[in-house]
Structures are given as C-alpha cells and as structure tokens.
Amino acid sequence: xxxxxxxxxxxxxxxxxxxxxxxxxxxxxxxxxxxxxxxxxxxxxxxxxxxxxxxxxxxxxxxxxxxxxxxxxxxxxxxxxxxxxxxxxxxxxxxxxxxxxxxxxxxxxxxxxxxxxxxxxxxxxxxxxxxxxxxxxxxxxxxxxxxxxxxxxxxxxxxxxxxxxxxxxxxxxxxxxxxxxxxxxxxxxxxxxxxxxxxxxxxxxxxxxxxxxxxxxxxxxxxxxxxxxxxxxxxxxxxxxxxxxxxxxxxxxxxxxxxxxxxxxxxxxxxxxxxxxxxxxxxxxxxxxxxxxxxxxxxxxxxxxxxxxxxxxxxxxxxxxxxxxxxxxxxxxxxxxxxxxxxxxxxxxxxxxxxxxxxxxxxxxxxxxxxxxxxxxxxxxxxxxxxxxxxxxxxxxxxxxxxxxxxxxxxxxxxxxxxxxxxxxx
RNA sequence: CGGGAUGUGGCGCAGCUUGGUAGCGCACUACGCUGGGGGUGUAGUGGUCGUCGGUUCAAAUCCGACCAUCCCGACCA
Numbered sequence: 001x002x003x004x005x006x007x008x009x010x011x012x013x014x015x016x017x018x019x020x021x022x023x024x025x026x027x028x029x030x031x032x033x034x035x036x037x038x039x040x041x042x043x044x045x046x047x048x049x050x051x052x053x054x055x056x057x058x059x060x061x062x063x064x065x066x067x068x069x070x071x072x073x074x075x076x077x078x079x080x081x082x083x084x085x086x087x088x089x090x091x092x093x094x095x096x097x098x099x100x101x102x103x104x105x106x107x108x109x110x111x112x113x114x115x116x117x118x119x120x121x122x123x124x125x126x127x128x129x130x131x132x133x134x135x136x137x138x139x140x141x142x143x144x145x146x147x148x149x150x151x152x153x154x155x156x157x158x159x160x161x162x163x164x165x166x167x168x169x170x171x172x173x174x175x176x177x178x179x180x181x182x183x184x185x186x187x188x189x190x191x192x193x194x195x196x197x198x199x200x201x202x203x204x205x206x207x208x209x210x211x212x213x214x215x216x217x218x219x220x221x222x223x224x225x226x227x228x229x230x231x232x233x234x235x236x237x238x239x240x241x242x243x244x245x246x247x248x249x250x251x252x253x254x255x256x257x258x259x260x261x262x263x264x265x266x267x268x269x270x271x272x273x274x275x276x277x278x279x280x281x282x283x284x285x286x287x288x289x290x291x292x293x294x295x296x297x298x299x300x301x302x303x304x305x306x307x308x309x310x311x312x313x314x315x316x317x318x319x320x321x322x323x324x325x326x327x328x329x330x331x332x333x334x335x336x337x338x339x340x341x342x343x344x345x346x347x348x349x350x351x352x353x354x355x356x357x358x359x360x361x362x363x364x365x366x367x368x369x370x371x372x373x374x375x376x377x378x379x380x381x382x383x384x385x386x387x388x389x390x391x392x393x394x395x396x397x398x399x400x401x402x403x404x405x406x407x408x409x410x411x412x413x414x415x416x417x418x419x420x421x422x423x424x425x426x
Numbered sequence: 427c428g429g430g431a432u433g434u435g436g437c438g439c440a441g442c443u444u445g446g447u448a449g450c451g452c453a454c455u456a457c458g459c460u461g462g463g464g465g466u467g468u469a470g471u472g473g474u475c476g477u478c479g480g481u482u483c484a485a486a487u488c489c490g491a492c493c494a495u496c497c498c499g500a501c502c503a
Binding site: 009011012013014015016017018019027028034036037090092108109138140142143144146151157159207209218265267268270298300301302334336337340341369370371372373374375376377388390391392400 | 439452
C-alpha cells in the first residue's frame, strides 16, 4: 500500500476526549474515529489489526474443532422470554420495535438464538458434542462506555456455545476452549492471567476470566507471586475489606503470597450446565432413546477489546509497538525524496514489489515529506520494520533497516536475506 | 442515575472576569527552497463560537433551558 493513497489521518495531538493510552494512540494513529459515545468507525489501519486478531481467533477455533456460523444481531423478544431474560436484563439490553410494533432487541449475547437453532436441528446424542462459534458485532447499552474501544457499546466478539450430553463431555470442551484461548493470546505475544471469576448475569456453575495485564485495566486480580494462581478480587473480598489489605496475604492456593494486578478482561469461559437448555427445552435422545437435557458451555473473547489491550501492553512515548503477529503491515519502506529522485523512486518501487511477491504486507512511504515526518508516522502506527532508502542508497546502494523495537543496521539493498532475517524468529 | 468538568475551523488551544462583530500553533491549498528526526519562505482556504431562547443599541462573552462528550462512583461477558 502506498502511504500517499491510504486513508490514514494521523494526529500530532490526541483529542481531549481520550484519557487512556490505547485510546489516544488509536485516535492518533488514524485507526478509529468516534461516531457516538462507545460507537466507532474502524478506519483502514485499525481494521487491518482487527482482522489480524480475528483471523488468529478463527484459526485457533477451527483447529479446536469448533464450527463457525453467523447469527443475527436483531433478535425477537419471544426467545428472550423463554429464558426470562427479557425482564431480568436492564436497559443494557437495547430494545427496539419493528414496523409491525413487534419487540426485538439488539443481541448482547446469543445463548437464546443458538439454543433455538440446536434444539430444532439436533435430535440425537450421536451428533454431539458440538461447539458452535461466530465472530460478530454485539451491542450492549453500557451505563458508561469508556476508554474508547476498550469498553464500547458496540464491539466485536467471538462467542461460542458448546452442547454436550453430560458434565464430563462439557468439562472436556471447556478445557479445550481454555487451551485454545491460551494459544490465541500466546500467538499475540500478550502477557495474561487466567483467573477464577464470578459467573454474573450469564449464570452457570463456574467460570474463568482471561486478563491481559495492564496498568489501565478495569479489573483487579489477585495473583500468587510463585504459582499460576489468579483470582478476581471480587471473589476474595469479605464485606468491608478493601483491596489493599489482600496484598501480601498467603495465596488461597497455598503457594506464595498475593500480589494485586490490574487486568483487562478479554476472555471469559463458562460452564452453563443445564440452565438454558432446561428453560428452552433443548433435548436430544440418549442411547436409551430417552429425552435428555443438553449441557452447555459458552466461551467469549473480545476481539475489538484485544486491539486496545494489545496497545496498553505494547507502547512507548513514540507510539504503538505491535507484536508482529498483529501488526497492520510487516514492513514500511521509507523513501526519502521519492518525488524528486528517480533512482530512489525506482529502487523503492522495485523493493516494494519484491517484498510483496514474497508474501509480506508492505507500505511504501512515497509522500512528499521529509524523513522526520515519515519515521514519526511509522513509529506512531507501530510498523515492526522500516527500510530507509535515502542518501546512503545514492552513495553506495545501501539501505538502513530500523526496527520499531530499536535495532538498526546498514545493508546492501541487494541483501534481501538480511532484511528477512529480521522476521526469522517472529 | 449521583458527583465533577468540558464544548470556539480537522487536532491542540487563547479570547469570556470587565459585551463592541473571532485569534494563535499544527494541519490543509498554490508556488519555491530543503530532503536522514514532524524543515522553511511567500500567498491563500476554512468557523451560524454545541443548540434554542432571554437581556441589550450590540452577545463567543451576561442569564435560562436543553443537547453532546469526557472523568469518578454505582453497574457490567
């Protein structure tokens, strides 16, 4: 992609409305624009990252044996009446009417819809277990949207629902999902914790949250300083106790002492058991030919929230430092004097095509700006590798390689091998 | 919903106390110089000062209502 063509409105100053670093940087890097409180348009650079994360999630879900579907965002009241949630849920459930005055809501989650699909299509235990997922826009009319994309009202989420014959099978799927989420976060190079959690409005037996560790996190978790153990502090506090008092106490798992960390909840997995299947009469025939209520699990991961969380964990005073697996582009070719110097222009064009042919996603900064402007933009949007073609190219056919993380070297432009070295261990 | 704050060109801000018809930096347009850390010269474009109403000869400025946005709290996969 040519920088002169892309819609990339970078900003020197962050708009006043932005408070946390990820919000500021997403606005400054031209990734998003606000449409209304908690509702955003994703611009090309932001969408690139969103899609990268979405694809990692999709690949790992597919690898786990889950199957992708796509459910509607608009859902009829009747389904929500079945589980009593039409009345139970507050104004965060955005209710709307169609032209015939029939009630609908914008889906904040999809247990009702998927359970309706499964009960009408699956009749025998032989078809189970099933794990069905979708990657879709959710709407929750949050009391207070904040921190930009981090807590929006409209957001992109991967949600999956498993249907199992019994508790043991559910446990198996649950652990598979737990493992899948670990793989997703590891591929994104994010530091995270899995903590025991309250199952909240979704209900069910037990649940665990996946937290990205970051100072701006909205959740407070207690982690052991010596073991893997972590727990949401909500579950640890007795009445009247404050969070500070937990620090230094013995960890509930008996290993080490408690440390308090801030985390961004990006994933939540639940064992729902029979509650939804029971309410909606979702049964199949078991091997004795008798109706048997399904056991369900549900597993959510916030795709758009992961974009913000990744930035919270990977930035410096210059801008974003994308983990390579989710960077919008791999390489930025900074051509100094592209519009004036034919040698530079043709060498840049050639390198650009060559790298693209090799399968890299490449930007070419062909704009009529100086080096300062170009490198500042590149550092702001966090491209992992810059290849600078300028004076040294004219003098002796050399380019500078400069990574976002700090390393740099001078190489012959013919030495593509060295350029690619950079990506070897990524 | 309770508490706090903000709203002046795309972004950051000044002007408001003490009313007199809108300004600065960046960005943007044209041309030139420059071309390895947001360079520079000249000439330009762009704003019903959040909205509506009131006071006044006159309102960005004073008064009222409303709207929007942000922060803290309560709430929340």
